Amino acid sequence: MSNLSQHLRIHAGFPGGNIIVEEYFADAVKVRQDLSMCSSWWFWWYFEAENLSDQPFTVRFVFTEGAPFGTAGPCANINNTHWHWLGRECVENNTFEFKFTPEIKSCRFAFAIPYLVPDLDSFLRDHPDITRSVLTKSSESRPVDLLHIPSKNGQFAVFLSTRHHASESIANFVLEGLLDCRCQNQGILQDCVDFFAVPFMDVDGAENGDQGKNRTPHDFNQDYGKFIYRSTAAYCELIRRNHARFLLSLDLHCPSHNQSTIFWVESPIRGDLDLLRSALYETQHGQLRYDGKNDISFGIEGNNDSDNNSCARYIQSELKQKNAFTLEIPYAEAHGIRINENRARLFGHDLCHAIEHFASVYNKTSTNIPHN
Ligand SMILES: [Zn+2]
The missing domain is CATH 2.60.40.3120 (Immunoglobulin-like)
Incomplete structure (x- = not known):
């Protein structure tokens, strides 16, 4: 010694x-x-x-x-x-x-700025309009939080998830920004779009400091259709219950340690991803920018059929909702801009504005939301 x-x-x-x-x-x-x-x-x-x-x-x-x-x-x-x-x-x-x-x-x-349940507690104290309930209990009997922001008429519902991989803390700051922006919205989101969010899909892993990614026997984002974890099954049940008003679901992740761009992971079912990403590209204001050049097409860089049990892919293929998407936000830098809590939250605001545009297009073009 x-x-x-x-x-x-x-x-x-x-x-x-x-x-x-x-x-x-x-x-x-x-x-x-x-x-x-x-x-x-x-x-x-x-x-x-x-x-x-x-x-x-x-x-x-x-x-x-x-x-x-x-x-x-x-x-x-x-x-x-x-x-x-x-x-x-x-x-x-x-x-x-x-x-x-x-x-x-x-x-x-x-490795990166942590985000744990007490951080969520603090955020929710400042956002009394967000209702917190228990989606289900984790394997270690922790509550898996479900957040809900109701709208006036409840015509549409948006579903947000983070921490399928326990370490991906930056996604939670983006989620905070998204929810904060939704609370402030006085337009179509406030009128018509309920937001639901599960901030810790793998709450045990986050609290235990696990890597989460490639958890054995499989991680939470490889569990859809297998359902050995309770939160994934409960999340699907929540979406099923809201089938008729499903607008879109976003699963927020952080990529590998040295990646430094914001990108979508594309699926074989494209849905209306182009509408959402062009809205994001055109309306973003924050310092963390999505440039549209780094999205991963289906079939390359490990984005293939081995991901069929992921959250977004399962919602598309089995729950028959085409607008289920996966977005990756880096841990440390986006195009050379350092990521911190507030910059990540502002990117969440940008995402919220993109969802607002998405909802307004749907509202104009359909009285019934089209599915596959
Ligand atoms: Zn991930």
């Missing part, structure tokens, strides 16, 4: 935490992300370092399972204040360096 272990205590003993400490040596500590719940390499980690030293010192965190860093390096939250990206400057191969001063009593480090 090096001296470092006497004044730096690293742990993940809190909701969402994920780290395995292997060894302290000299001015470094070997760690790795916990991959025990999944069948492939993934990159989520989140730990706290408590500083007991009254002297400044520099520590190098050495990851022994690949280089789990995104395009903006790790992010950090000093003394439980706010999250900021450390940048790639501190990263060298599979390591990153951080300088502690005596003023830094504790610092949380993570």
